[in-house]
Amino acid sequence: MKENKETVNIAFLGLGGQGIITLAKMIATSALDTGKKVCYNEIHGLSQRGGSVQSFLRLNEESSPLFASSDVDIVVGLEKMETLRYLYGIKEQKPKVILLDYFEIRNTNYFGLEVFPEEEEIDKEIKERAEELYIFDRENFKKQFKGNFIPYNVGIFSALTTFEELGITEEIGEKIVKKLLGKNILLSQVNKKAFKEGKKWIKKI
Amino acid sequence: MSVKRKNKIDNGIAETEEALFMGNHAVVQGLLEAGVGFTAAYPGTPSTEIQVRLAKLHEKGQLYFEYSVNEKVAFEVSAAAALSGVRSAVIMKHVGVNVASDAMMALAYFGVQGGMVIVAVDDPGCQSSQNEQDSRFWGKFAHIPVFEPSTPQEIRDFIPKIYDLSEKYNMLCMLRMTNFTSLSTGIVKHRPVEEKLSWNGEFVREIKYQIPARYLLHKGLHKSLKELVKDPLFDEFISLKESSSSSERLIITHGAIYPIVEYMAELYNFDGDILKIGAIFPLNEEKIAEIVKKYKYVYFVEELEPYLETEILAIIGRYNLNVTVLGKEKLQIPYENSLRPDALKEAFSRIVADPNDDSVFYEIPDPSPLPKIFDSEELLIPRTLPRLCDGCSHRGAFYSIKKATGEDFIIPSDIGCYALGQVQPVDVGDYWLCMGGGLGTALGMSKVNGKKVIAIIGDGTFFHAGMPALLDAVEYNHNITLAILDNSLTAMTGGQPSPSSTTWKRKDFNPINLEEVVKGLGVKWIKSVQAINVKENVKIVKEALEYQGPSVLIFKGECIVNKLRNMKTPVKPLSIDQELCTRCGNCLIDFACPSIVKEDGRIIIKQDTCTGCGYCAMVCPVNAIK
């Protein structure tokens, strides 16, 4: 259905506190730095942690950041249940799915509800609905860092830069990390390492 | 009267830089470029980022900003600036306009000397609000021009022009945004503004402020509106996107959803033209009639109410135009929720269909008008609802209230994070209406139901709209208990200061003592407790409930999000000693912090989400949580 083949439509799905908006901002800033048009939108509720958060980003496009789910190219999931929910809405095609999830499935217990899908079931459903599926190996990424601070944001951004459609070069990527997150020297060291490591841990399933 | 202008004003032409701006930040940029020196606001999502940035600019000394005690006061302080010749802006969410409206309706009659814009941000879909009212209606009701931009660039471009019009016609204006325009980010060409913007003005008395025959001002207002629509600058807020072929079809839509409509039109190969209306009120009837009459079919695509549809149908009638109109009902565009592309698929399949093929335009039955717990039936995926954070101090207060009240009490709650206490399994609170509405209705509830009622409110909401209701409680000795959950913060909207914030460092800010205010309102029974002492507090809640007449119990605690934000040391999560744990479920079910979960028959604390707040340890009867 798509007219403009150059446009790349990306949907980010996850929960509050996972850094979805930061991720979208990093991608958008990279695009601006390479002279591309870009726009994105964020959809979230209240400021509490744990609510559903979505962001929609379009590369080479500047008017509407929102697009029809039938028009999505890449689905970036930071939480599996939120990702599957979105995939269920797509009837027309199968997108590329990148799972960067690093949260366990939430144990929410609203309305005394005890029925939760098993994780394996969710994985299976996601796989069925993806044209290609990539998964970020968070456990191995985590192992590269000692101490309390695991720079997931940078790690998953780095993982995303391996996808050519986004057109983010090594150089631009590093610059963006520095620009947006690298104010503190100690942090910037860790972030630098995270940017090197992140891309190693994204694997096609 | 002429006003000496102190601040440099940009007409929005000089553009020297490109940057990514979210809509809310583009508002601030527009205000700066328009030379607006005086701003005030009351917190409310989705307008938050505008306010946070203005607060920072105030800190830098670039302009004046204050978080006022509520929207009405915010409006009034800004109005005074505008009456004194200073360009001013007041920022709030859509429902805030209800609170400010008493002053707004009257100020419209006075008119302004310095330009004044009320920025109202609507929340279609009620992402963070009690309703999804459509602010476009205020224009006609209050006689204020309403403008609605569509992209961050347009927001920045519109604002200086709106100020020019506001000043030229001495009219208060409204910038109507929505969560879509507020939270969309795009590349914006702009002129960085570094200079300090003055907020000094001079009030000049005018006879029109004093005359009793106010209807004369009303008359003047209609005259100004008629002049305004003829202004060439006003025309710039309407644009027609013409397709290459000459078409019989025209879509009429409004700024806030224009980008989505344009996108959908492309996706569905719509071959007609699109009229974007960025000036919602007043409408330039002549111009619109001129445009509309060229088409055979006119489609209205609007988010929320069919405002333009109704207004333009009247124009079509007055001008006797021969067009077929297809609107909300025919296109089956929902009245509710934000109009994302997927929600417009049905409408667009109808727009590109043969308008004379009746089989296309049937009414689709609503399969499930009631909220569902599950989003999808394929795998049972539960809805993600907001909930109190792991480690929120409100949960401590709820625990004590729950233990003290049992099943028998009516518990009106209010608007703030504590409204989430109503979500199971915490389950404290029966309803929330509007800010301050919990206490107000509690008074009537206790009278009519003939029993003590306990109302819940936050410190922010208490100062905003709770004080008059408490005064009423004292005045008529209503039999209520008010639990004020005091985290000295306006937490729900992102952690802005509340009047009692002791952590907000600003030279001219004096934190208000909540207890003294309550005493000052004449309350005789008042106690302050730490929310973390959950067990002791059960007794104190009971005492408050036993008291005949108004009693106030203040629970003090911290917003964990705010605490973590300012914490220098790493979080130390707690854990449960499995030897001691008797699986009583007190922490899991009654207290219900989401970090406490059941796993393989044991109750454990999730180490990656626990914030180490320590509340659950106070709940455990055998001290197993450490």
Ligand SMILES: Cc1ncc(C[n+]2csc(CCOP(=O)(O)OP(=O)(O)O)c2C)c(N)n1
């Ligand atoms: C008229 C109106 N203005 C603003 C808001 C946005 N709003 C939602 S909750 C809230 C205040 C929350 O503060 P508080 O009562 O202290 O509760 P907390 O979130 O800190 O628990 C505000 C301003 C609103 N819902 N209605």
Ligand code: SF4
């Ligand atoms: S943001 Fe603060 S007040 Fe609101 S739920 Fe979270 S901890 Fe509680």
Ligand code: SF4
């Ligand atoms: S200490 Fe207890 S109440 Fe606090 S966050 Fe951790 S599990 Fe929840």
